[in-house]
Amino acid sequence: MKRYHHAAIGALVLVLFAAACGSSSKGTGSNATSGGSTSVPTLQAIGKGEGSLSVLAWPGYAENGSTEKDVNWVTPFEQATGCKTTVKTFGTSDEAFNLFHTGAYDVVSASGDSSLRSVANGDAAPINTKLLTNYNDLWVNLRAKRWNTVNGVVYGVPHGWGANLLMYNANVVKPAPTSWSVVFDSKSPYKGKVTAYDSPIYIADAALYLMKHQPDLKITDPYALDDTQFTATINLLKQQHSIVGEYWSDYLKEQEAFTKQSLVLGTTWQVITNLVQGDKTAPPVKAVIPSEGSTAWSDSWELYAKTKHPNCAYMWMNWITKPDVQAQVAEWFGEAPANLKACALTKAKDHCSIYHASDQSFYNKLYYWTTPTAKCVDGRTDVTCKSYADWTAAWDQIKGS
Amino acid sequence: MRRRVARAFARHERLRLGLELSAPIAWLVVIYIGSLVALLVTAFYRLKTDPTGLITTIDSTLHLDNIRRLWDESVYRTTALRTLESAGIVTVVDAAVALPLAFYMAKVASRPARRALVVAVTMPLWAGYLVKGYAWRALLDPSGGALHEIFGHTPGFGFASTTIVLSYQWFPYMVIPLYAGLDRLPDSLLEASTDLGAKAGRTFRSVVLPQLRPAIVAGSIFTFSLTLGDFYMNRIVGGTNEFIGNVVYREFSVNLPFAAAYSLVPVAIMVVYLLVARATGALEEL
Numbered sequence: 001m002k003r004y005h006h007a008a009i010g011a012l013v014l015v016l017f018a019a020a021c022g023s024s025s026k027g028t029g030s031n032a033t034s035g036g037s038t039s040v041p042t043l044q045a046i047g048k049g050e051g052s053l054s055v056l057a058w059p060g061y062a063e064n065g066s067t068e069k070d071v072n073w074v075t076p077f078e079q080a081t082g083c084k085t086t087v088k089t090f091g092t093s094d095e096a097f098n099l100f101h102t103g104a105y106d107v108v109s110a111s112g113d114s115s116l117r118s119v120a121n122g123d124a125a126p127i128n129t130k131l132l133t134n135y136n137d138l139w140v141n142l143r144a145k146r147w148n149t150v151n152g153v154v155y156g157v158p159h160g161w162g163a164n165l166l167m168y169n170a171n172v173v174k175p176a177p178t179s180w181s182v183v184f185d186s187k188s189p190y191k192g193k194v195t196a197y198d199s200p201i202y203i204a205d206a207a208l209y210l211m212k213h214q215p216d217l218k219i220t221d222p223y224a225l226d227d228t229q230f231t232a233t234i235n236l237l238k239q240q241h242s243i244v245g246e247y248w249s250d251y252l253k254e255q256e257a258f259t260k261q262s263l264v265l266g267t268t269w270q271v272i273t274n275l276v277q278g279d280k281t282a283p284p285v286k287a288v289i290p291s292e293g294s295t296a297w298s299d300s301w302e303l304y305a306k307t308k309h310p311n312c313a314y315m316w317m318n319w320i321t322k323p324d325v326q327a328q329v330a331e332w333f334g335e336a337p338a339n340l341k342a343c344a345l346t347k348a349k350d351h352c353s354i355y356h357a358s359d360q361s362f363y364n365k366l367y368y369w370t371t372p373t374a375k376c377v378d379g380r381t382d383v384t385c386k387s388y389a390d391w392t393a394a395w396d397q398i399k400g401s
Numbered sequence: 402m403r404r405r406v407a408r409a410f411a412r413h414e415r416l417r418l419g420l421e422l423s424a425p426i427a428w429l430v431v432i433y434i435g436s437l438v439a440l441l442v443t444a445f446y447r448l449k450t451d452p453t454g455l456i457t458t459i460d461s462t463l464h465l466d467n468i469r470r471l472w473d474e475s476v477y478r479t480t481a482l483r484t485l486e487s488a489g490i491v492t493v494v495d496a497a498v499a500l501p502l503a504f505y506m507a508k509v510a511s512r513p514a515r516r517a518l519v520v521a522v523t524m525p526l527w528a529g530y531l532v533k534g535y536a537w538r539a540l541l542d543p544s545g546g547a548l549h550e551i552f553g554h555t556p557g558f559g560f561a562s563t564t565i566v567l568s569y570q571w572f573p574y575m576v577i578p579l580y581a582g583l584d585r586l587p588d589s590l591l592e593a594s595t596d597l598g599a600k601a602g603r604t605f606r607s608v609v610l611p612q613l614r615p616a617i618v619a620g621s622i623f624t625f626s627l628t629l630g631d632f633y634m635n636r637i638v639g640g641t642n643e644f645i646g647n648v649v650y651r652e653f654s655v656n657l658p659f660a661a662a663y664s665l666v667p668v669a670i671m672v673v674y675l676l677v678a679r680a681t682g683a684l685e686e687l
Contacts, residue, residue, distance in 0.1 A: 120455035387454020
């Protein structure tokens with residue numbers, strides 16, 4: 001008898017939880033779909049600040065002195081606007097996307113692999129660019145692009161950007177590489193010492209390589225891959241998996257591995273190269289854009305659709321795009337500033353030239369991260385493309401192969 | 402009023418007991434069992450993608466989609482088997498190394514030496530798991546790590562290194578139960594065995610091992626389940642190697658129901674493991 005009693009309680013608990021979980025998930029589901037209708041109307045003029053602001057940012061984008069005492073542009077913002085600011089950092093674009101969806105944050109620094117998802121599910125609000133005091137000073141190549149603008153409506157204010165370069169240990173990798181082939185060729189002499197970026201968006205790097213080396217696949221845009229193109233790309237990455245020593249997503253990890261020379265070749269960011277080059281114990285490393293060109297990221301500030309602090313949010317977007325703040329962020333994080341007026345204010349006078357901040361010919365070799373969608377982003381309508389969800393599922397296949 | 406309540410409590414012992422226990426039981430049911438049930442239920446939800454592939458929502462009607470994906474795509478089976486293999490190796494290695502050490506501690510060493518050894522074995526637990534992981538990274542580094550410098554060889558970053566480091570990390574969890582088990586084993590049994598003419602090997606096989614089985618099972622539950630659930634050592638010393646936990650970690654922020662479904666695999670393995678342990682009678686003697 002007692003036994004049955006226990007079983008009954010167990011079953012009851014199970015049912016209760018199923019019910020609770022079921023209803024809560026449905027709740028978020030309907031929020032997502034009705035997000036557009038309950039949005040705050042687009043602001044027409046910046047009024048008095050609401051007194052608080054919640055910022056969701058890549059580590060290094062919104063520093064308030066807690067990382068290093070003198071690195072602080074959040075406190076001056078608070079003093080200037082009265083908007084008490086809390087900063088939450090995230091480690092990956094997927095994390096950013098999910099956190100932004102919770103509604104706890106007013107603004108987010110979104111990369112191209114998450115920005116459009118936030119627009120599509122109604123989390124990101126259209127931005128009134130007339131209220132942005134620095135908007136016209138932001139590099140024209142970053143404004144109103146497909147990763148921050150949908151159907152002509154701006155959803156993201158450019159913040160800064162960087163290219164995904166090919167870094168190599170000049171003592172070991174000879175001759176100096178001019179093509180990405182050294183990181184994709186399964187017979188690479190650097191087997192086991194090659195690295196790649198640990199994220200589904202890296203699939204675009206392989207697609208770019210195939211776009212230049214296998215013309216019969218007819219890839220015109222590394223973010224628009226149909227079935228055949230996608231399969232070929234995934235196969236290339238599975239082949240690459242056998243020569244990769246370690247994948248990296250945390251840039252300190254790559255820095256350490258290149259310094260200790262357990263890795264000698266692979267995709268990088270300029271800032272990591274600078275760090276390794278600045279380390280006297282490290283071997284000489286160089287970073288180049290190979291002949292195929294390269295992928296790149298450009299981050300934009302998005303505004304939460306149901307924000308309770310729109311005035312503070314606009315003030316933040318104006319603050320973070322100011323030339324002096326842009327100079328601070330760009331140097332601290334290691335990226336090209338979006339506001340070119342920052343170039344005159346950086347401590348290192350060659351900062352903007354190192355990062356090619358206004359270099360048109362450099363820009364022309366880049367394919368900026370954007371979110372892959374079923375509707376091909378290269379404009380093809382006769383086929384369906386693989387969406388970001390497919391890219392993520394494929395990443396499991398590659399990493400586990 | 403207050404006095405009346407106090408009297409009621411004094412008179413009804415069960416009422417008092419019930420109130421006293423209600424908080425911990427609520428905690429157990431809600432937090433502990435509740436989260437497991439939530440995991441179980443979530444595993445049967447699915448991620449729905451709109452035609453653009455941009456908006457994903459969680460469909461909370463129950464489906465077998467995730468289970469089917471786990472079954473159909475061989476990569477998940479391979480990863481699960483790889484995790485299982487590592488857990489098996491870690492357990493066997495730990496048991497093989499811990500047995501003689503625990504025997505020495507319990508039966509041979511002098512009192513002060515025994516105390517020192519217990520401290521020495523448990524001391525690594527005082528240092529952080531990550532700290533030990535990164536220390537091992539420095540040892541195993543194929544380009545100039547300590548192992549490479551001294552022996553000219555290192556397994557490099559990969560499955561072997563992860564398994565070695567996990568064997569190290571979980572070693573105390575094997576030694577301590579074995580030591581406790583051997584400590585309980587009366588010396589007279591060993592003496593009797595010797596008096597009857599058994600050599601050391603025979604005594605070990607026929608007297609020590611059967612008595613020690615529950616302790617080995619207890620230790621193996623720790624080493625086995627901790628390895629099954631680990632994912633971070635792969636990120637530090639595993640190179641490109643992946644376990645179930647690495648896939649769960651990645652899928653967690655993209656496809657929560659699938660991550661829940663995959664994390665049921667180690668749970669299921671542990672349930673089977675415990676059932677087998679119970680069937681052999683090892684659990685009753687714990």
